[in-house]
Amino acid sequence: MSGLQQTIDEILDLAARHFGVDRSGLDADDDFFKTLGIDSLKALELLSRIEDHFNVELPDYEMQGVSDFRTLADRIQARL
């Protein structure tokens, strides 16, 4: 399994747990605002959980313009 794919899977697990949604309903290319039904403040909340999990720090601006799990995973991967 590639590093990126593993990061995507872990993010999807975290998102499903944090927002209490069905993991099987989440896909890497989903718009997480739409799929999870969250606003930008809630997205920052998810980002905090992801940072704790991967032990990285992503400035808020890294989330600018990011709306799908794959791009988010890409940004995290770049910092691992």
Added chain:
Amino acid sequence: MLDPTRYACLGDLLRDAVGAQADRVCLIEANRNRENARLTYDDFRRAGDALAGALRQRGLTRGERVAIIMTNQSRWLISAYAVFVSGGVLVPLDHKLTGLEHAALLAHCTARWLIIEHHLYRQLSAADGFDDLAVAHILVTEAPASLSAPGVEAWENCTADGPPPRVDQHQDDPACIVYSSGTGGRPKGCVLTHGNYLYQCAGLMRVFELTPDDRYLSILPTNHAIDFMVGFIGPFVCGATVVHLRTLRPEFIRDALVRYRINYMAVVPMILDALKRQLTDRFAALSPVRRSLAGVLIAVNRWLTRYEPDVAISRRLLPAVHRALGGGLKALFVGGAFTEPDTLRFFYDLGIPVANGYGLTEAGTAITLNDLHPFRADTVGTPLPGTEVRIAAPNADGVGEVAVRGKTVMSGYLDDPQLTARTIVNGWLMTGDLGRIDHTGHLILVGRKKNMIVTPGGKNVYPEDIEAAFGSLEVKEFCIFASNYLWPDRGEMHGRLIMVLRPVDGDRAGQRAGVAIAATNRGLADYKRVSAYVGWLREFPRTASMKIKRDVLAGQVARSTDGPTAEIGS
């Protein structure tokens, strides 16, 4: 405090302000739980003067435009100070825009100078149209050593010995070009003069004067009119300390309130709601006995502060609440969008007054502000000193278009005399907002002019006014429009209220919301009832201050639909 109105320009005012405080801390740059930098007024003056001198050495002349695109940090304020001191005109741009949007605004204002953070420079330089811009000098902050391009240099290396000579400027000269976030159409660059800012600062500080011991937490973008004034010019003139936080995450905001014992903070309603949620969660976690006790204490506080706030009493009565927010909060400022009266009342009852106001970029920062004497949750306050507000062409209920006149009203829109002439009529700024003034002089807003419906019976209906009745609706977000606003060509729809709603999961078609709307409708007068809804799955477009961009949302809905998703049953 210095009297800003006695100065010719912001550069002179800021120079005196930073010179008066010397050893006091003016800026703390916090990032999460870390502190990146702490500058005294003297440190700030030295850094600002060195940059101002360097800008002049590199050829910046009086009246030239300098754009800033940066997140909240000390370099933003140092750069703005340097631009004002060296005689430039500041163009503060919203860092959240895309590279393409930045390029369009830079093209519109024809700025030759740009100060930008490195990650934003990367985004801008990759955008279409970047190579055609008139920008000839770019200072990039926090740039890697490898960055090299014509006309580009590291902000940190751009220094000169000592300040530049004073530049002669006047109150009528442009100080800033601020792009209004109102619509998605052509850019509207509001030309604000030095006089606009000087009088705005004087008016605001007369209502809420900060002291050198006060600390202000800056979380709104500094380019935003509220933070530019309340989180930069105002505190500096009063010698207070500004704490920058480079994140909007609620958990870090609360930590910063505690760590720095913050006294004031400006927020937008969305952030106020997040803080409210945190506090209500804490209440919910209390044991039933403690919850009842808290309820009694809140009621006592409400009674004791019924005429005016008394933070000292509130802190004694409700110490845990105040400790959770740092223990030093004197007031929160809220603006940028409509705030639910219930939310304002919630905080006031806890002894945390929220001063809400009303403003437009075209009129500087604020037009009216609630001075909390007494607290009023139902209005946006009274006009600031020096600002006149009147209601143009009022109807029988006293409701008409809000018009504003005073020293803070912009000189016009950049390169758009027609739009300026339509907006400033005989010296009065026509806001496009509808409202009335009550017998105590408070302004009560009822909605936007073009979103109004006139019923066949001649009754005026303001969809924004009706949104409060649907506050408890279980949807992610919603917005009510006049049908003629959404689909102007569909005459047969005229005069109906349409709700655009983002349904919650498990109600993707919005059917449950439709039933709930019908239930709420039954408690409303017939002309206030929502007659249909549009189910919308995308997040609503919002401005930098989290205000729903009604115009943009209406445009998106109009382009993707030709009518409502479903009618509301009776």
